Amino acid sequence: MNYKQGMFKENSFFNQTIVITGGGSGLGKSMAKYLSQLGATIIITSRNFEKLQITAEELQEEIKGVIIPIACDVRDYEQVEKMLGIAYEKCGKIDALINNAAGNFISPTERLSANAFDTILDIVLKGTKNCTLALGKKWIKNQEEGVFLNIVTTYAWTGSAYVVPSACAKAGVLALTRSLAVEWAKYGIRMNAIAPGPFPTEGAWNRLLPGNLKDKFDLKNKIPLKRVGEHQELTNLVAYLLSDFSAYINGEVVTIDGGEWLQGAGEFNFLDQIPEEMWDMLEQMIRAKKGK
Numbered sequence: 001m002n003y004k005q006g007m008f009k010e011n012s013f014f015n016q017t018i019v020i021t022g023g024g025s026g027l028g029k030s031m032a033k034y035l036s037q038l039g040a041t042i043i044i045t046s047r048n049f050e051k052l053q054i055t056a057e058e059l060q061e062e063i064k065g066v067i068i069p070i071a072c073d074v075r076d077y078e079q080v081e082k083m084l085g086i087a088y089e090k091c092g093k094i095d096a097l098i099n100n101a102a103g104n105f106i107s108p109t110e111r112l113s114a115n116a117f118d119t120i121l122d123i124v125l126k127g128t129k130n131c132t133l134a135l136g137k138k139w140i141k142n143q144e145e146g147v148f149l150n151i152v153t154t155y156a157w158t159g160s161a162y163v164v165p166s167a168c169a170k171a172g173v174l175a176l177t178r179s180l181a182v183e184w185a186k187y188g189i190r191m192n193a194i195a196p197g198p199f200p201t202e203g204a205w206n207r208l209l210p211g212n213l214k215d216k217f218d219l220k221n222k223i224p225l226k227r228v229g230e231h232q233e234l235t236n237l238v239a240y241l242l243s244d245f246s247a248y249i250n251g252e253v254v255t256i257d258g259g260e261w262l263q264g265a266g267e268f269n270f271l272d273q274i275p276e277e278m279w280d281m282l283e284q285m286i287r288a289k290k291g292k
């Protein structure tokens, strides 16, 4: 057993249809690959149809599963309804939807135009709202049960400088997750979130660590486990939270970041910079203060 391996039995998702927004690249593509390997029919959707088609062909060739590309800008409610309509027509039902599509880039906030700020809010928060509302209404009307999984990040609750629109939007998605988990549970709809730390993808790395920032700020150094994430360990968690094995988990956000955000949060975590040999001296200094 190791974290680079798939965790589920073959065909665990047989006869399931799963929609993945932003499924043509990065983490969404890895989710599509693993869930398809497990027997699910996958709908991948994003703005760039050509990219989706290439991904679908590549994965189908590799896995022999069914991967259906449908173009849709999640910012536009009508396009979302249309995409879900096509998915129902082709598959008869949808069992789960992963709100994975996102937009992001680093910038001092004062340099952003109002439109730049809105662009990120629209993709991440409004896009998640659009997909959730449109599919939630269908499920409730048809009396179908289902699972939503929202991909956020740890700065949804800590906030983060230089990615402020993304932090605001992801915080909103987390609030949506915790709110609807309660409100829609009565319809048999579960909603959870995953908060990944750094998992290398072209989309994120090019926008968050452009040029030589990748070498200057090696993200591994911020992480107690001293490594970035492997896509398979994230997709194992995705599969678990979509599966019936997690039937009692609802409204939860699961962090998968090697301890990164807590490293930044703990008041005395900086003491890991103290060399081992200094601790004897420090202990003596502290003990010498006894009774004073």
Ligand code: HXC
Residues within 6 Å of the ligand: 102, 103, 104, 105, 106, 107, 111, 112, 113, 114, 115, 116, 117, 119, 120, 153, 166, 196, 197, 198, 203, 204, 207, 208
């Ligand atoms: C300042 C910028 C900018 C930049 C764009 N804009 N890039 N402003 N600095 N680097 C401004 C534009 O000038 C414009 O404002 C507005 O933003 C919209 O830009 P467009 O290019 O017209 O938008 P669009 O074509 O919709 O592209 C959206 C995008 C793009 C977000 C800008 O990067 C994209 O398509 N991203 C999708 C994929 C992605 O971002 N993946 C990374 C996710 S990583 P004006 O005023 O000029 O009109 C992630 C990780 C989180 O979320 C956690 C990591 C640990």
Ligand code: NAP
Residues within 6 Å of the ligand: 021, 022, 023, 024, 025, 026, 027, 028, 045, 046, 047, 048, 049, 051, 072, 073, 074, 075, 099, 100, 101, 102, 103, 123, 127, 151, 152, 153, 154, 195, 196, 197, 198, 199, 200, 201, 202, 203, 204
């Ligand atoms: P990515 O490859 O850039 O994925 C983002 C996807 O969103 C792209 O496929 C993009 O496709 C799609 N998208 C963007 N705007 C859209 C829109 N308006 N409508 C529909 N689709 C749209 O980046 P990633 O790293 O895999 O990120 C995936 C998710 O993980 C995101 O939610 C991100 O915030 C989260 N995350 C990533 C990391 C990480 O380290 N990689 C860490 C924490 C959280 P098109 O351009 O074709 O539309």
